[in-house]
Amino acid sequence: MKIYETKTAPNPRRVRMFLAEKGINVEYVQVDIQKGENLSAEMRAKNPLGKIPILELDDGTCIAETDAICTYFEALQPEPPLMGTTPVEKATISMWQRQVEFAFMMQIGMCFQHTTGYFKDRMTPVPEYGKEAGINATKYLNILERRLGVKEYIAGDTFSIADITALCAMDFARVVKIRMTDDHVNLARWYESVSNRASAKA
């Protein structure tokens, strides 16, 4: 199997970190998204949306979407669990994973795409919307701060896929100058802890 990815992009980092936590090694194939290599007919045959990362299995089956790739490996090798084991754990982790994705990571991505025009060859940037998305992402830092005041990790007492998503989003947020402030003491404690995991360097 192999994974098509772009080393510097935030979503591929989520997959690499997830696999590092599981101790799984996979071959990576680099795709230059700035040049639009991901939009070729060959890549669109693997993922109709023309996005990376994509996991390609030995029989040619392709799985796109970061969370779906992680779902595959969680089912294949449940230990250590990063998506929960009981129904309530699974649901709680899924809830935080999605909220961190939608209300934080995606808002950062929209802020980046719509204010910088990085992908203006393939989309119509609307800077006013990009600015709103940045405001939304900044507000979400306060929700994370409150949550991490009562729990060690985002989805509860153990490290999960939601922490991986939040860390990769926070590091990516620097490109649009969205950062913690001195008021985010719990978030800073958590950030220090998850950044120091070996998997964060994957």
Add this chain to the structure above:
Amino acid sequence: MKIYETKTAPNPRRVRMFLAEKGINVEYVQVDIQKGENLSAEMRAKNPLGKIPILELDDGTCIAETDAICTYFEALQPEPPLMGTTPVEKATISMWQRQVEFAFMMQIGMCFQHTTGYFKDRMTPVPEYGKEAGINATKYLNILERRLGVKEYIAGDTFSIADITALCAMDFARVVKIRMTDDHVNLARWYESVSNRASAKA
């Protein structure tokens, strides 16, 4: 347990349809989102993002996010499986579920919110972005058309949560006048089939 929802909104319909497929009955509590009842301190204590649906368990644990609620019930009662059983099935369904959500349902939602100003008391509508989101959603109909030309259902040969999401999105898309055209013959075949399931009336 109970579910806080708004009967007319598209995400609660996804949960009701999922539970109808499983034959699970749950008490529903109506929340008026137009009046902003979902934004009260009481509701934000259940879900910091102030959105519905929310599943509240008997011990007070709250699970927000449609997909997380479905994840809970899939783990609690795996039959009939709507999120896959093998690693490849789980990953394939997760991929389509997410792509239908991000590239279709969410685009329809953004088109609705940003072009109509329905929630302008709680967000800043950017009509130009709403228009772009509508264009994105319309393009995705062609991806669904091609997929349903080779598979009976969106994620493969069996009905799954991705079909529920796509059906609820398509029906909601009428509010922003996004509809199939006569060229979408495979999509029309699928739409007729899933609309006629008993669960579609839930």
